[in-house]
Amino acid sequence: MTQPQHLRHDYRHFQPxxxxxxxxxLYGHVNNVVxxxxxxxxxxxxxxxxxGLDIHDGQVVGFVVSSACDYFASIAFPERIEVGLRVGKLGNSSVQYELAIFxxxxxxxxxxxxxxxxxxxxxxxxxxPIPEPLREALAALLVG
Incomplete structure (x- = not known):
């Protein structure tokens, strides 16, 4: 079974x-949970x-309710990586992020x-409902 390609140009934002x-x-690569x-x-x-999310005093917080990850190649310290980020679905109170490690x-x-x-x-x-400033930031990452 071939894995779908996840290419850099498919993502909207990158976090180094x-x-x-x-x-x-123990095996010399970054552990899956990391x-x-x-x-x-x-x-x-x-x-x-x-x-503008205020993680300490804001009235709204985001809870992770579902997550998954597929692995294609290993990385190891001291590599520098970039996390590609995009939004696949944006609902009233929820958002599905799609991410990739490059x-x-x-x-x-x-x-x-x-x-x-x-x-x-x-x-x-x-x-x-997702507050408007957060919704605007998330909408900028929306694909499809």
Whole structure:
């Protein structure tokens, strides 16, 4: 079975990340669970910087309700990587991110993943409409 290609030009935003010594596992490559941390860091950096998300005192927070990742090639410390980010679906209170891990300067992804945020009221934990500044930032990443 052939894997679909995930190419750099298919993504709307890139977040550079430097791998760390402790990201490597016993086999000498970045452990699979670390990729989820890369995804989370890329998305939240974007939401904070471009959408005005206030992670400490804002009334709205994003909860991850679904996630997955497929791996195509390994990466290892001390490689510099870039997380490609795009939005596949934008709903009233939820968003599906599509992400890919690229070695700096390479066109083909080493891994591709997706996750869904549901935005909720911080106090009640009940879904709420995505605030307009966040919606605008997310809409700029929407594909298809």
């Amino acid at each position: 990340i430097t791998t760390r010594w402790h990201d490597n596992d 990729y989820y941390g890369f995804f989370d860091s890329a998305v939240n950096t974007y939401l904070i910087e471009r959408g 070695k700096a300067g390479e066109d083909e992804a080493c891994a591709a993943g997706r996750f869904v945020h549901v935005f909720v009221d911080r106090r009640s934990n009940r879904p709420v």
